Amino acid sequence: MSFGLNNFLKKFLPKRLFYRALIIVAAPIILLQLTISIVFFDSIWIKANKGMTKSLVSEVKTLFDSFDAADSETIIFLTNAYKKNFDFVININKSENLPTTRSDRRFSPMDRSLRRELKPIFGNNYWFDTVTYIDLVDLRVRTDDQIIQIFFPKSKIAPSSVRVFVLWITLPSLILILIAILFLRNQTRPIVKLSKAAERFGRGEKVDDLRPSGASEIRKATIEFDKMMKRINKHLNQRSEMLSGISHDLRTPLTRLKLQLAMTDKKDTAKKMASDIDEMEKMLNDYLQYAKSQSEEDYIEININELVLDILENFDHSKYEFKVSENVNINGRKNLLRRSLTNIVENGLSYGDKIHVEIKKSVGNAIVIIEDNGPGLPKKEYENVFKPFYRVDKSRSLNRSGVGLGLSISQDIIKSHGGNILLSESKYKGLAVKISLPF
Numbered sequence: 011m012s013f014g015l016n017n018f019l020k021k022f023l024p025k026r027l028f029y030r031a032l033i034i035v036a037a038p039i040i041l042l043q044l045t046i047s048i049v050f051f052d053s054i055w056i057k058a059n060k061g062m063t064k065s066l067v068s069e070v071k072t073l074f075d076s077f078d079a080a081d082s083e084t085i086i087f088l089t090n091a092y093k094k095n096f097d098f099v100i101n102i103n104k105s106e107n108l109p110t111t112r113s114d115r116r117f118s119p120m121d122r123s124l125r126r127e128l129k130p131i132f133g134n135n136y137w138f139d140t141v142t143y144i145d146l147v148d149l150r151v152r153t154d155d156q157i158i159q160i161f162f163p164k165s166k167i168a169p170s171s172v173r174v175f176v177l178w179i180t181l182p183s184l185i186l187i188l189i190a191i192l193f194l195r196n197q198t199r200p201i202v203k204l205s206k207a208a209e210r211f212g213r214g215e216k217v218d219d220l221r222p223s224g225a226s227e228i229r230k231a232t233i234e235f236d237k238m239m240k241r242i243n244k245h246l247n248q249r250s251e252m253l254s255g256i257s258h259d260l261r262t263p264l265t266r267l268k269l270q271l272a273m274t275d276k277k278d279t280a281k282k283m284a285s286d287i288d289e290m291e292k293m294l295n296d297y298l299q300y301a302k303s304q305s306e307e308d309y310i311e312i313n314i315n316e317l318v319l320d321i322l323e324n325f326d327h328s329k330y331e332f333k334v335s336e337n338v339n340i341n342g343r344k345n346l347l348r349r350s351l352t353n354i355v356e357n358g359l360s361y362g363d364k365i366h367v368e369i370k371k372s373v374g375n376a377i378v379i380i381e382d383n384g385p386g387l388p389k390k391e392y393e394n395v396f397k398p399f400y401r402v403d404k405s406r407s408l409n410r411s412g413v414g415l416g417l418s419i420s421q422d423i424i425k426s427h428g429g430n431i432l433l434s435e436s437k438y439k440g441l442a443v444k445i446s447l448p449f
Contacts, residue, residue, distance in 0.1 A: 032191060036187050039183055043179055063123040064127050069092075069096065073098075073160075103157045120164070124140075135151060135152040135153075138150070148161055199223075204228070204232050211239055212428050213341075268287055309343060311340075318351060321352050321355055330355075334369045338369065338376040339449060340376055340448070347447075353416040355367075362438075364383055365380055367380050374449065377446050378444075378446075379442060385440070389435075395433070424447070429447040430446050431443065
């Protein structure tokens with residue numbers, strides 16, 4: 011049951027830490043103020059309102075009883091006395107009926123109190139209006155042959171302290187919540203910076219502006235993350251430098267082998283061996299170019315539509331179909347992305363007559379789909395073809411003229427940008443490559 015309740019609450023609770031912390035701080039304040047307000051209105055304001063209304067109705071009843079037994083001079087005296095001492099303005103209207111329109115408010119505490127106290131005494135022979143005038147109540151009571159109209163201040167039935175109470179209970183709460191917002195923003199800002207730095211580092215970007223700040227726990231997490239990031243970068247740089255050095259050093263003996271083969275008398279054997287040496291040189295050149303681009307290129311804003319179209323322009327227009335719904339901009343290393351997409355496009359054109367390229371935009375990602383009408387690929391090989399130097403000995407070798415690094419490098423580039431690359435069967439009976447890149 012608690013698991014179901016947690017899932018239900020997660021649908022409505024905010025996702026970000028700042029707003030969750032704000033709820034933790036603001037909710038008790040709001041609940042406390044609501045509780046105090048309910049207690050105040052129930053035990054103080056409503057009871058005071060009821061007592062004041064009962065007292066006012068008693069004064070009106072006393073006035074009416076005096077009018078019944080008084081002559082005209084006494085009525086004038088009582089009218090003036092009530093005006094002077096009670097702020098009552100009394101009008102006596104003969105040959106007039108009570109208004110038929112309803113002017114009282116059904117859910118107003120003031121109007122409810124008046125109805126509750128007037129009805130037992132005057133029955134249905136009364137009418138009042140608390141809406142037309144801001145500070146006055148218009149009360150009319152019908153006697154046998156006349157309508158007595160009384161104007162009296164609202165303060166006689168509504169305690170004036172309620173406005174002061176609402177002001178003083180609301181204003182401090184708002185001030186406290188504003189102060190809480192300022193403090194919470196300062197406390198959550200280092201966490202937001204750390205999460206953004208982790209996201210950028212996961213995409214392969216350089217993070218040089220990370221500074222420890224905030225609470226001691228957050229500072230410690232930031233420092234440890236910075237140390238980890240530096241260790242990973244050092245390891246990656248050492249690996250790239252080592253492999254680049256090995257690749258560079260291997261070119262010298264390969265060149266000597268080519269010279270020796272050129273001088274040998276066995277031309278057939280030399281031709282076969284030269285072909286293997288050329289393949290090794292191509293592999294080394296591919297890796298050296300990739301390592302150089304990865305270490306030197308910075309992240310920039312890229313229009314993925316323009317980049318893909320620029321790649322396709324290098325091929326025959328009859329061999330591709332390009333479909334795009336809207337422009338999508340991402341941050342990345344342009345030359346590396348160009349190389350990754352070019353590898354996939356060339357692979358599709360190597361094994362199919364035509365490729366179909368589509369760019370779509372999803373939630374937080376740019377989607378590039380490249381499909382061909384070639385022989386396709388067995389599903390069991392979808393993961394294997396991304397392994398370095400892997401060759402498929404079936405109807406389709408994804409690197410027929412290469413050395414088995416094309417898709418491996420493409421996947422490495424895509425994942426270094428925080429994206430993903432997936433293979434599936436194309437609706438054109440070939441291979442479909444789906445690339446997602448965050449923006």
